[in-house]
Amino acid sequence: MKIYTKTGDKGETSLYSGERVPKDSPRVEAYGIIDELDSALGLARALCVNQEVRAAVHDLQKLLWTVMAEVATIGGEPRVTAAEVAAVENLIDKFDAALPPLTAFIIPGDTPGGAALDLARTVARRAERQLWRVARGEQLGEHILVLVNRLSDLCFTLARAEMENKR
Numbered sequence: 001m002k003i004y005t006k007t008g009d010k011g012e013t014s015l016y017s018g019e020r021v022p023k024d025s026p027r028v029e030a031y032g033i034i035d036e037l038d039s040a041l042g043l044a045r046a047l048c049v050n051q052e053v054r055a056a057v058h059d060l061q062k063l064l065w066t067v068m069a070e071v072a073t074i075g076g077e078p079r080v081t082a083a084e085v086a087a088v089e090n091l092i093d094k095f096d097a098a099l100p101p102l103t104a105f106i107i108p109g110d111t112p113g114g115a116a117l118d119l120a121r122t123v124a125r126r127a128e129r130q131l132w133r134v135a136r137g138e139q140l141g142e143h144i145l146v147l148v149n150r151l152s153d154l155c156f157t158l159a160r161a162e163m164e165n166k167r
Contacts, residue, residue, distance in 0.1 A: 011024075013028060015028075015074060016069055017075065026137065027138065030134050031071040031072045033127040034067055037120060037124055037127055038061050038065075041057050044117045045057040048113030048162050049162070050162050053162045056095070060151070060154065066080060067147065071131070074138070074139075075139075079141070080144045089150060095158060106160070108159075114163040121155035121159065125152045
């Protein structure tokens with residue numbers, strides 16, 4: 001099987017739900033940014049030394065496949081539920097509880113893994129902004145915007161946890 005299909009050579013692509021849409025549609029842009037977030041998290045996981053952070057990042061990467069599938073689907077049942085939002089919030093709370101209080105702004109770059117997680121945080125914020133653009137004109141599941149908002153908070157918290165190894 002060849003890696004190229006030639007089906008997108010004229011500027012269209014297929015959504016997961018089968019519809020053909022322009023490659024520059026807001027929905028395609030949104031799941032493309034989430035895919036970029038997955039890659040940024042992969043880099044972070046490769047660079048992190050804290051094994052708990054690495055495991056959390058890996059779980060987050062798996063969750064992003066569910067998020068991408070939902071964004072790439074028009075109609076149908078939402079895949080992201082309140083349970084996924086709660087799981088991410090619990091993870092944030094777990095890591096945050098083990099960290100000292102935040103007393104100053106953090107400048108990224110103290111550790112390779114922390115810097116990569118901070119980059120992932122900014123990609124998550126961009127994904128959220130793009131999903132809001134989609135939501136203004138198309139239907140999205142009720143939990144997906146909340147979840148993606150929490151992802152940037154999780155990346156920030158995981159970056160702090162990773163940087164604790166430096167201290």
